[in-house]
Amino acid sequence: MAFSGTFSVQQTRDELYEAIMPIRGFLSGQGFEPEVVRQMSLALETICWKFGMKLTEDPATRVVALKIIELAERGVHDAPTLTEMTLKELKHYLPFAESN
Numbered sequence: 467m468a469f470s471g472t473f474s475v476q477q478t479r480d481e482l483y484e485a486i487m488p489i490r491g492f493l494s495g496q497g498f499e500p501e502v503v504r505q506m507s508l509a510l511e512t513i514c515w516k517f518g519m520k521l522t523e524d525p526a527t528r529v530v531a532l533k534i535i536e537l538a539e540r541g542v543h544d545a546p547t548l549t550e551m552t553l554k555e556l557k558h559y560l561p562f563a564e565s566n
Contacts, residue, residue, distance in 0.1 A: 488521045492531035502543045509534050509548035529559065 489506040498506070510531055511521065519527050533552045542548050 489531055489534065491523065492528060492535060496535065496539065498538060502538060505543055505545045506534050506538050506548060508545035509552060512545065512549050513552060530556065 489503060489510050493503075510527075513519070513530050514521050514527060519530070521527065530552060533556055534548050537548055537551050537555075542551060
C-alpha cells in the first residue's frame with residue numbers, strides 16, 4: 467500500500483481526540499479539566515443522539531455545544547445535569563428540545 471501526500475501525527479491525534487471528545491471542536495481556548503471535557507462531550511452526544519443531530523459543525527449542534535460550554539463555565543460539570551439544563555435553557559430556541 468503506497469502513501470502519497472503528507473502525514474501529520476499531530477493532526478491525526480487531534481482528529482482522534484475530537485472524535486472521542488466531540489465538544490473539543492467547539493471550544494475556543496477555554497481550559498477545562500479532562501474529566502469535565504468528557505462530561506461535556508457526553509452531554510453533547512446525548513442531546514445530538516436524542517434529536518438525530520450531527521456531531522459535526524452544524525448550526526444546531528453549535529448552539530447546543532455553546533450552551534453546554536456556557537453551563538460548564540458557570541460550574542455545571544456532570545453530563546446528566548449539563549444535558550438537562552441545556553435542554554431546559556434551549557427549549558425556547560429549539561422547540562423539539564423538551565427534556566422528557
